[in-house]
Amino acid sequence: MDYKPYAWAEVRGCHIPLPLYVSIELERDDKMTTEKLILDGNRVAADIKESLLFRINRLSAKGIIPCLATILVGDDPSSATYVRMKGNACQRLGIQSIRVVLPTNTSTDELIAVISKLNADPNVHGILLQHPVPKQIDERAAFEAINIEKDVDGVTTLGFAQNAFGLADFPSCTPAAIVAILDYYNISIEGKHAVVIGRSPILGKPVSLMLLNKNATVTTCHSKTTNLVDVVRLGDIVVAAVGKPKFVQGDWIKPGAVVLDAGYNVGNIGDVDYDACLKRASAITPVPAGVGPVTIATLLKHTVEAAEKLEQQQIIQ
Ligand SMILES: Nc1nc(=O)c2c([nH]1)NC[C@@H]1CN(c3ccc(C(=O)N[C@@H](CCC(=O)O)C(=O)O)cc3)C=[N+]21
Incomplete structure (x- = not known):
């Protein structure tokens, strides 16, 4: 893990990370406390990723490498950066990543054909279609094409509805x-x-x-x-x-x-x-x-969970 927390405390022999507080100078008419809690996303992400290591190793030992497919349509530089970050985060943790990059002029049907292939690939556990897509594409139709088992970003109607009921395996x-x-x-x-x-x-x-x-x-x-x-x-x-x-x-x-x-x-x-x-x-x-x-750590977690669910189904069959 490349992330270092700011401070550690020892409590009954256990090392626990301390929250990061900052003190700031207040304006005269501001009656607020000076203690501010900076919610440190890197730390939460490190915690989530650490909890995945054992699970990824266990799956890998059984020959199941959790695998996330990301699909980027077009060449928007910041979208490309986010997708690259997602792929890199996978690789650092031992999750396989398949990166599909499609040209800006891709049609809805072409995109759905790619999604269908990934749906049918037993080695792919999660599919993430990066939002937004170019305007000629019907994004909703493309999202709907993702198999519910692989909808690790909760973008399908069924995934959304499950989340609405508080029952989603993979909320967005x-x-x-x-x-x-x-x-x-x-x-x-x-x-x-x-x-x-x-x-x-x-x-x-x-x-x-x-x-x-x-x-x-x-x-x-x-x-x-x-x-x-x-x-x-x-x-x-x-x-x-x-x-x-x-x-x-x-x-x-x-x-x-x-x-x-x-x-x-x-x-x-x-x-x-x-x-x-x-x-x-x-x-x-x-x-x-x-x-x-x-967000990225959650995507990895959902991908591992999708792989675990597939493993369970294989055991039952
Ligand atoms: N289907 C779909 N699901 C998404 O979750 C989704 C998406 N489409 N489209 C684009 C947005 C954007 N997004 C980000 C994820 C991580 C960072 C992130 O980790 N940013 C770093 C900094 C980035 C940098 O260093 O360049 C940070 O906040 O520390 C940012 C943005 C997910 N998105």
Whole structure:
């Protein structure tokens, strides 16, 4: 593992990582505490990946190498970077990665043909179609073509519906990462007012459902929301999933709220004005090193779980 935590403490002979706190200078009219918890995505990701090592080794010893196929259509440089990061993360852990890159002018039928081949390949356990795809492609139709057993990013209608019922094997990776960060830091969700900004099919909508299933009171905001700022100010937990750099302003944040920034705008800029929101939040994810690395770790976890499920089916047969 190439990641080093910031500090360790010894508790009854066990070495445990310490949370990273920062103290910041407060403005005069700011009545907030100075202790801020930086939600360290690299650390959560390292924890998830470490928990996979044994499982990957065990599968490999039985001749099953967990395998993720990523599909990138077009040559968008940042999409290419994310897909490369996913493939590299697989390889570092002993997960096989198949990277399919298709030209920008690929048709829906051609893309579905590629997905069908990967569906039929018994050595492929997970399929990730990188969003967005070029505009001539019917992205929904392409997502639907992924076999439910291999839908490690919860993009199919059935995968989404299972998540809505709280029954998904593989909820979408970024929503699952957001919940994993809250869980890792023991931030309770139940009874909290969670405000999600954004309603996309693989981020805003599924994370709203996941928080609802964890007994939060959820408000999902979007481009047509009136008085957005007033709504965000109600949030004990604020999830930014808009796709606009530094969209969420510091004075939108209720003092003491927990802020999760799922933005990944060009130049590694989040959807949250981090410095301003840090002043009011009690806990916040940075960009980079927040939700992003946990998304990738979650994808790896789902791929290993898909391989384990296949193994179980083979044992039963
Ligand atoms: N079907 C689908 N599923 C996705 O989960 C999906 C997708 N499509 N399309 C694109 C977005 C974007 N995304 C990121 C994942 C990790 C980082 C990440 O780890 N970023 C690093 C920094 C990146 C760098 O160093 O360049 C960080 O935040 O620390 C960012 C962005 C997943 N996405």
